[in-house]
Amino acid sequence: MSTFTELRVSDIRFPTSRDLDGSDAMNPDPDYSAAYVELVTSDGDAGYGLVFTIGRGNDVQSAAISALSGHLIGRDVEDTLADLGALSAQLIGDSQLRWLGPEKGVMHMAIGAVVNAAWDLRARREGKPLWLLLAELTPEQIVDLVDFRYLSDALTRQEALEILRGAEPGRAERIAALRAGGIRAYTTSPGWLGYDDEKLVRLLREARAEGFEMVKLKVGADVEDDARRMRIAREEMGDGYPIAMDANQRWDVADAITWLQRMAPYQPAWIEEPTSPDDVLGHAAIRRAVAPLPVATGEQMQSRIIAKQLLQAEAVDVLQLDATRVGGVNENIAILLLAAKFGVPVCPHAGGVGLCELVQHYAFFDAAAVAGDHPQRFIEYVDHLHEHFEDPVIIDEGSYRAPDAPGSSARMHPESMDRHLFPGGEIWVEQDHVAIA
Amino acid sequence: MSTFTELRVSDIRFPTSRDLDGSDAMNPDPDYSAAYVELVTSDGDAGYGLVFTIGRGNDVQSAAISALSGHLIGRDVEDTLADLGALSAQLIGDSQLRWLGPEKGVMHMAIGAVVNAAWDLRARREGKPLWLLLAELTPEQIVDLVDFRYLSDALTRQEALEILRGAEPGRAERIAALRAGGIRAYTTSPGWLGYDDEKLVRLLREARAEGFEMVKLKVGADVEDDARRMRIAREEMGDGYPIAMDANQRWDVADAITWLQRMAPYQPAWIEEPTSPDDVLGHAAIRRAVAPLPVATGEQMQSRIIAKQLLQAEAVDVLQLDATRVGGVNENIAILLLAAKFGVPVCPHAGGVGLCELVQHYAFFDAAAVAGDHPQRFIEYVDHLHEHFEDPVIIDEGSYRAPDAPGSSARMHPESMDRHLFPGGEIWVEQDHVAIA
Numbered sequence: 060m061s062t063f064t065e066l067r068v069s070d071i072r073f074p075t076s077r078d079l080d081g082s083d084a085m086n087p088d089p090d091y092s093a094a095y096v097e098l099v100t101s102d103g104d105a106g107y108g109l110v111f112t113i114g115r116g117n118d119v120q121s122a123a124i125s126a127l128s129g130h131l132i133g134r135d136v137e138d139t140l141a142d143l144g145a146l147s148a149q150l151i152g153d154s155q156l157r158w159l160g161p162e163k164g165v166m167h168m169a170i171g172a173v174v175n176a177a178w179d180l181r182a183r184r185e186g187k188p189l190w191l192l193l194a195e196l197t198p199e200q201i202v203d204l205v206d207f208r209y210l211s212d213a214l215t216r217q218e219a220l221e222i223l224r225g226a227e228p229g230r231a232e233r234i235a236a237l238r239a240g241g242i243r244a245y246t247t248s249p250g251w252l253g254y255d256d257e258k259l260v261r262l263l264r265e266a267r268a269e270g271f272e273m274v275k276l277k278v279g280a281d282v283e284d285d286a287r288r289m290r291i292a293r294e295e296m297g298d299g300y301p302i303a304m305d306a307n308q309r310w311d312v313a314d315a316i317t318w319l320q321r322m323a324p325y326q327p328a329w330i331e332e333p334t335s336p337d338d339v340l341g342h343a344a345i346r347r348a349v350a351p352l353p354v355a356t357g358e359q360m361q362s363r364i365i366a367k368q369l370l371q372a373e374a375v376d377v378l379q380l381d382a383t384r385v386g387g388v389n390e391n392i393a394i395l396l397l398a399a400k401f402g403v404p405v406c407p408h409a410g411g412v413g414l415c416e417l418v419q420h421y422a423f424f425d426a427a428a429v430a431g432d433h434p435q436r437f438i439e440y441v442d443h444l445h446e447h448f449e450d451p452v453i454i455d456e457g458s459y460r461a462p463d464a465p466g467s468s469a470r471m472h473p474e475s476m477d478r479h480l481f482p483g484g485e486i487w488v489e490q491d492h493v494a495i496a
Numbered sequence: 497m498s499t500f501t502e503l504r505v506s507d508i509r510f511p512t513s514r515d516l517d518g519s520d521a522m523n524p525d526p527d528y529s530a531a532y533v534e535l536v537t538s539d540g541d542a543g544y545g546l547v548f549t550i551g552r553g554n555d556v557q558s559a560a561i562s563a564l565s566g567h568l569i570g571r572d573v574e575d576t577l578a579d580l581g582a583l584s585a586q587l588i589g590d591s592q593l594r595w596l597g598p599e600k601g602v603m604h605m606a607i608g609a610v611v612n613a614a615w616d617l618r619a620r621r622e623g624k625p626l627w628l629l630l631a632e633l634t635p636e637q638i639v640d641l642v643d644f645r646y647l648s649d650a651l652t653r654q655e656a657l658e659i660l661r662g663a664e665p666g667r668a669e670r671i672a673a674l675r676a677g678g679i680r681a682y683t684t685s686p687g688w689l690g691y692d693d694e695k696l697v698r699l700l701r702e703a704r705a706e707g708f709e710m711v712k713l714k715v716g717a718d719v720e721d722d723a724r725r726m727r728i729a730r731e732e733m734g735d736g737y738p739i740a741m742d743a744n745q746r747w748d749v750a751d752a753i754t755w756l757q758r759m760a761p762y763q764p765a766w767i768e769e770p771t772s773p774d775d776v777l778g779h780a781a782i783r784r785a786v787a788p789l790p791v792a793t794g795e796q797m798q799s800r801i802i803a804k805q806l807l808q809a810e811a812v813d814v815l816q817l818d819a820t821r822v823g824g825v826n827e828n829i830a831i832l833l834l835a836a837k838f839g840v841p842v843c844p845h846a847g848g849v850g851l852c853e854l855v856q857h858y859a860f861f862d863a864a865a866v867a868g869d870h871p872q873r874f875i876e877y878v879d880h881l882h883e884h885f886e887d888p889v890i891i892d893e894g895s896y897r898a899p900d901a902p903g904s905s906a907r908m909h910p911e912s913m914d915r916h917l918f919p920g921g922e923i924w925v926e927q928d929h930v931a932i933a
Contacts, residue, residue, distance in 0.1 A: 085591060085594070086591050086592075086594075086595070087591060088591070088592075089591070089592065089595075090592070112592075112595050112596060113591070113592050113595045114592035115563065115590065115592035115593050116560075116563055116592060116593045116595070116596045116603060118559065118563065119556070119559050119560045119563050119596065119602065119603065120596060122555065122556050122559040123553075123556045123602065126552065126553055126555065126556050153552065154522060154523050154524060154525065154526070154550070155523075155525075155526065155527070155549075155550050155551035155552035155553060156552050156553045157522070157523075158523070158526075158549050158550045158553070159549060159553045159556065159557060159601065159602050159605075160601055161745070161772075161773070161796060162772075162774070163600050163601045163774065163798060164596065164597055164600045164601015164602050164603060164604070164798075165556065165560065165596050165601050165602035165603055166553060166556065166601060166602055167601070168596075207748075208748065208772075209748060209771060209772040209774075209775055209778065210748070211748040211749070211750060212748060212749035212750060212778060212781060308598070311644075311645065311646060311647070311648045311649060312648070312649035313648060313649060334646060335598075335599075335645075335646040335801050336598070337599070337600065337646075337798070337799065337801045337802060338646055338801050338804075338805065339776060339777070339805060340776070340805045340808050340809065341646065341649060341805075344649060359598060361600065361601075361774070362774065364772050364774045364775050365774060367775075367777075368775065368776060368777045368778075371777050372777065
């Protein structure tokens with residue numbers, strides 16, 4: 060019998076604000092960071108997970124993860140991994156910690172990282188990539204992972220079972236096709252607000268040359284700048300090439316509508332996060348007003364309860380789950396099932412630290428065993444920080460290749476961790492020297 | 497010139513789980529706690545604030561507060577206190593910390609505690625109780641405190657100004673009347689789930705004898721128990737006496753409707769938190785189904801953005817703001833203005849550690865300068881832990897007496913802090929001895 064012996068948490072930060080990589084209308088100078096989890100067992104194994112943050116507060120996020128260690132240490136590994144629905148329910152159900160959310164923010168993301176680390180370990184032990192492990196579970200095993208509390212007015216356990224059973228025919232063929240062809244990526248690399256027009260054009264050309272069939276531009280800081288950048292991008296990429304826009308929550312409802320009317324000539328593929336991620340009714344009002352321009356959101360969607368309402372209110376055309384915002388794999392399965400019920404495509408959010416590595420597993424699982432094929436399926440891609448991961452994503456001709464290595468692709472290289480540990484790692488000690496000099 | 501020199505944070509916990517005080521359907525064994533803030537100035541002054549939690553995780557909440565100290569230390573005290581709208585905006589706008597919410601959960605509650613401590617200091621310096629300080633500001637000064645981002649589809653700055661100007665006539669008379677008569681309290685003390693029927697009856701009698709004109713019972717663990725306890729309470733208090741029920745988020749939409757139909761014979765005054773605090777559409781569906789039974793919620797409402805939607809969706813009959821859940825005084829002013837706009841009464845949530853002390857200021861301010869008089873105005877009251885505060889609430893014949901001491905009533909006795917400091921305080925060291933023995 061093996062037990063969990065340590066929940067090791069590391070505050071890892073990358074000084075990305077130096078180059079304005081990742082700059083958008085709400086996040087002018089992020090230092091991409093990870094509160095990184097190693098869930099260690101008595102037989103020397105470990106599972107890996109993380110919460111992506113953008114700098115300050117990564118220590119708070121780390122403290123929240125550490126607060127969960129009492130639920131893990133000493134616990135039987137086999138029993139735990141055999142019933143990860145129970146682990147998720149226990150962590151979310153800790154009545155004292157629940158007060159700090161409930162099911163939202165720092166404490167909920169902490170739960171997600173720990174749940175994900177347990178899934179990572181299970182997938183490593185079973186020798187499968189996470190997406191395939193999930194896709195090969197039975198419909199009953201999958202629904203057992205889901206907490207249907209607060210969902211049953213939109214999705215019952217029985218309805219979820221029917222969705223999954225409906226996807227069983229053809230599943231093996233879809234898995235084979237996914238392994239052969241992957242899933243299309245779109246790239247946000249050209250579109251950061253901090254880049255000048257010349258860099259924008261250069262990166263757009265590179266994106267097309269690399270085979271990407273969609274790109275995304277950040278907008279929302281200045282309407283004239285946005286119109287110019289969208290015009291440049293449309294001219295560069297030609298009619299019909301999908302160019303999405305991302306406002307990162309910049310607007311109120313009326314602002315969004317006015318701004319988006321100004322953008323209509325450039326035929327955006329979608330408008331992402333036009334307003335607060337918590338404003339379900341606001342998204343619905345914007346969507347009604349700017350139709351047929353599609354509305355996308357979800358990267359900061361706090362839980363399946365907001366996902367449910369976005370779908371009920373017909374507030375979104377595209378749902379963008381994130382790997383480290385909600386309570387982990389289990390809650391993201393609930394979100395995939397909700398989206399499938401409402402017929403809304405899921406195009407995961409990525410970028411940051413390790414998000415491309417993590418979210419690809421949801422898209423492949425969704426395509427294999429939940430929603431199945433659909434023409435709008437894309438995974439976001441940003442060419443950034445992948446070198447720090449042991450199993451980095453592989454992009455082939457603008458598509459994510461199906462992950463093949465066992466696990467959830469969350470493991471970081473030990474040398475990368477050492478170097479970027481905050482505040483003592485080499486990169487931060489150097490930074491301080493620069494600042495002082 | 498004085499500056500802020502320290503943001504001192506203390507992890508204070510009361511071992512309330514020993515007596516099942518505070519037990520409800522979702523929180524069976526809370527240890528009422530406070531992440532307690534002392535915002536210290538260079539001339540030896542201090543402002544006080546706190547976040548109420550229920551035990552585990554109070555350390556995480558404390559860490560989140562400490563993460564804000566860079567925004568305060570070295571800052572000019574006079575300038576800061578003269579523009580607390582700017583302080584609030586700066587803390588909420590920290591783009592890196594914002595990622596940890598945004599505007600929700602641990603990080604947002606931390607901001608609230610710091611903003612509240614600054615308000616406490618300002619009120620102490622001006623020699624006024626917080627409610628009166630706020631009530632005596634001009635409408636322009638009040639709206640300058642509010643962040644209208646994400647609100648303007650429901651409430652503009654101009655509309656807020658008109659609400660406040662509309663309340664100016666008669667304000668002096670209302671303040672005089674509030675000082676003379678106070679605001680009615682309802683008490684939850686009889687209704688905790690952990691109490692047996694005999695204790696319930698005894699406490700109901702005491703409540704009536706003490707002059708309370710409304711009581712509240714916790715429900716949601718077992719429908720037969722709830723029916724029995726509501727029947728007992730109705731028989732004891734008689735027809736027409738308001739008896740509210742609080743389900744503490746226990747139900748899905750369909751469960752809530754079924755359960756509440758079973759309770760109809762006992763004429764509950766309202767049903768509070770029938771489902772997730774994040775489920776705006778769920779509350780609206782329940783409200784439509786159980787009408788005319790009023791629906792109340794808000795103690796775990798994460799922000800003004802959820803408040804806005806609860807009102808837009810006609811999901812609530814009573815809005816129950818909390819003093820330490822949102823981003824502090826400024827955001828609660830926004831919530832009061834939203835409720836006034838929609839004509840929904842605000843009956844603040846209290847209990848816990850210091851919540852009665854803190855929330856009373858919102859009710860008195862609302863009655864004096866925002867919504868004015870209305871017959872449904874109550875403040876929750878629980879007779880619990882007040883002895884630890886320097887300016888405890890005073891209940892006279894079932895009503896809160898208007899607070900008179902300068903400040904926001906948040907200051908705890910130093911001896912109470914020492915004794916309940918976690919884990920080193922006397923009460924916890926004793927607890928450990930008991931546990932070991």
